[in-house]
Amino acid sequence: MQLIQEQKCFGGRQIRYQHDSAALNCSMQFSVFLPPQAEQGPVPAVYWLSGLTCSDENFSSKAGAQRVAAALGLALIIPDTSPRGEGVADDENGAYDLGLGAGFYVNATQAPWDKHYHMYDYVLNELPALVEAELPLNGRRAISGHSMGGHGALVLALRNPQRFVSVSAFAPISHPSDCPWGKKAFAAYLGEDRQQWAQYDASLLLAALGSQLPMLVDQGEADNFLAEQLKPQALARAGEQADAALSLRMQPGYDHSYYFIASFIEDHLRFHAEHLRGG
Amino acid sequence: MQLIQEQKCFGGRQIRYQHDSAALNCSMQFSVFLPPQAEQGPVPAVYWLSGLTCSDENFSSKAGAQRVAAALGLALIIPDTSPRGEGVADDENGAYDLGLGAGFYVNATQAPWDKHYHMYDYVLNELPALVEAELPLNGRRAISGHSMGGHGALVLALRNPQRFVSVSAFAPISHPSDCPWGKKAFAAYLGEDRQQWAQYDASLLLAALGSQLPMLVDQGEADNFLAEQLKPQALARAGEQADAALSLRMQPGYDHSYYFIASFIEDHLRFHAEHLRGG
Numbered sequence: 323m324q325l326i327q328e329q330k331c332f333g334g335r336q337i338r339y340q341h342d343s344a345a346l347n348c349s350m351q352f353s354v355f356l357p358p359q360a361e362q363g364p365v366p367a368v369y370w371l372s373g374l375t376c377s378d379e380n381f382s383s384k385a386g387a388q389r390v391a392a393a394l395g396l397a398l399i400i401p402d403t404s405p406r407g408e409g410v411a412d413d414e415n416g417a418y419d420l421g422l423g424a425g426f427y428v429n430a431t432q433a434p435w436d437k438h439y440h441m442y443d444y445v446l447n448e449l450p451a452l453v454e455a456e457l458p459l460n461g462r463r464a465i466s467g468h469s470m471g472g473h474g475a476l477v478l479a480l481r482n483p484q485r486f487v488s489v490s491a492f493a494p495i496s497h498p499s500d501c502p503w504g505k506k507a508f509a510a511y512l513g514e515d516r517q518q519w520a521q522y523d524a525s526l527l528l529a530a531l532g533s534q535l536p537m538l539v540d541q542g543e544a545d546n547f548l549a550e551q552l553k554p555q556a557l558a559r560a561g562e563q564a565d566a567a568l569s570l571r572m573q574p575g576y577d578h579s580y581y582f583i584a585s586f587i588e589d590h591l592r593f594h595a596e597h598l599r600g601g
Numbered sequence: 602m603q604l605i606q607e608q609k610c611f612g613g614r615q616i617r618y619q620h621d622s623a624a625l626n627c628s629m630q631f632s633v634f635l636p637p638q639a640e641q642g643p644v645p646a647v648y649w650l651s652g653l654t655c656s657d658e659n660f661s662s663k664a665g666a667q668r669v670a671a672a673l674g675l676a677l678i679i680p681d682t683s684p685r686g687e688g689v690a691d692d693e694n695g696a697y698d699l700g701l702g703a704g705f706y707v708n709a710t711q712a713p714w715d716k717h718y719h720m721y722d723y724v725l726n727e728l729p730a731l732v733e734a735e736l737p738l739n740g741r742r743a744i745s746g747h748s749m750g751g752h753g754a755l756v757l758a759l760r761n762p763q764r765f766v767s768v769s770a771f772a773p774i775s776h777p778s779d780c781p782w783g784k785k786a787f788a789a790y791l792g793e794d795r796q797q798w799a800q801y802d803a804s805l806l807l808a809a810l811g812s813q814l815p816m817l818v819d820q821g822e823a824d825n826f827l828a829e830q831l832k833p834q835a836l837a838r839a840g841e842q843a844d845a846a847l848s849l850r851m852q853p854g855y856d857h858s859y860y861f862i863a864s865f866i867e868d869h870l871r872f873h874a875e876h877l878r879g880g
Contacts, residue, residue: 330861383663585610
């Protein structure tokens with residue numbers, strides 16, 4: 323992996339890397355924040371998955387997470403939201419919710435998407451192996467994300483509880499099998515097999531598998547996408563049935579933007595730090 | 602003034618307004634953050650002036666200032682960096698450092714700039730009168746800014762010490778009469794009369810007028826523009842000669858970006874809050 327930019331931030335290092343991804347079959351960029359504590363020894367990492375249209379730069383520049391990560395000694399690992407590059411398929415109409423910037427953290431099985439769109443494998447396996455080999459990380463991981471990335475964080479953690487100590491999300495697409503964004507993406511990437519869809523639906527996974535993982539979800543009540551796309555009630559119902567450690571906090575007045583994320587990112591990083599310190 | 606967007610942020614309100622500016626002879630947008638304390642009564646305000654190419658949105662989304670402003674009970678008033686709109690003159694080659702996005706906080710005297718480019722009057726008079734009439738502000742003001750906006754903040758405060766209780770800057774263009782950005786802009790906006798230029802040069806103003814104002818300046822040592830464009834040493838020398846209350850802090854490793862601003866904005870807002878609370 324090749325360092326392409328480094329900037330000092332809250333005493334730590336905000337870095338952008340480029341590498342050739344085997345999982346995605348293309349060149350990728352991602353961002354990392356290393357806190358000052360990483361100069362002394364390996365630190366735990368919080369993976370952040372962003373939402374539709376984002377790259378690794380939105381969270382890096384807008385969430386204010388580095389201040390808290392520097393205080394707590396956490397690295398932040400921030401991948402892009404889809405494969406990238408000229409040879410990578412995109413929606414033919416350039417839709418914002420399919421193709422580039424909209425990988426939905428699945429392993430696509432349908433052409434033309436199956437050639438590059440394997441964000442599930444990329445975030446679960448390739449990226450952690452890469453950064454843990456190259457950077458001062460201690461192998462302890464938590465995961466969080468926003469909207470499509472909140473969906474990704476929940477799915478990755480619920481299916482792989484041995485890989486993450488805790489999971490959180492901001493305004494996640496909680497039940498993608500039953501909302502327009504999810505149905506469109508899953509039909510394109512996975513075809514019509516609903517068994518496949520269920521492997522990428524946090525509400526269905528939580529109901530089917532249960533979970534002992536600590537889970538924190540924040541949802542703004544003034545979020546324009548709440549009723550049609552996000553459906554946190556489905557996740558809450560599955561969590562109750564499974565007796566999961568899910569804390570769903572409805573936040574009055576907050577919308578879907580980074581102003582919402584910035585307002586509560588400290589709570590999420592402190593939640594993860596508590597679990598990352600244990601063990 | 603017309604509210605065009607409002608988003609909840611750290612318990613307060615991040616708002617974007619549009620209005621017809623008499624000083625600038627065009628329609629303008631600006632952003633405001635009102636802290637939760639503004640629900641109970643009028644609060645003091647910190648004016649923030651942004652740098653080249655910025656609008657009111659860069660500081661709003663990238664500096665992380667709302668968290669601290671909410672904790673301290675400060676409003677943030679964030680104007681654009683130049684007049685805007687189709688009828689407003691721009692550099693004929695679209696240069697980033699002249700015309701749109703590059704108003705340099707002066708009152709232009711030269712055609713074609715003199716028709717709209719009166720950012721000095723706009724920030725000093727029209728904008729405060731407008732927001733203090735319409736919003737819960739108590740009339741106590743501090744001012745800060747970055748790069749071109751740090752220049753603007755220093756010039757406005759040094760020439761009008763009765764209007765601001767304190768001034769700060771991040772990587773200000775400290776001696777614009779003697780750097781490429783400043784010479785280009787001043788020649789265009791003000792012509793070749795160096796007496797005019799001196800009215801907008803913080804180092805010359807501080808040497809000529811002195812100052813009792815509390816002044817805080819942060820400058821990254823890894824800032825690419827430091828030696829050629831920013832020249833904080835000129836300001837420091839003038840401050841020493843004038844026995845001014847100037848604290849210039851050189852910050853090792855930091856560059857010119859918002860990661861630098863975000864890392865130290867809390868110090869600046871706490872500095873201003875201390876002075877805004879007095880009197």
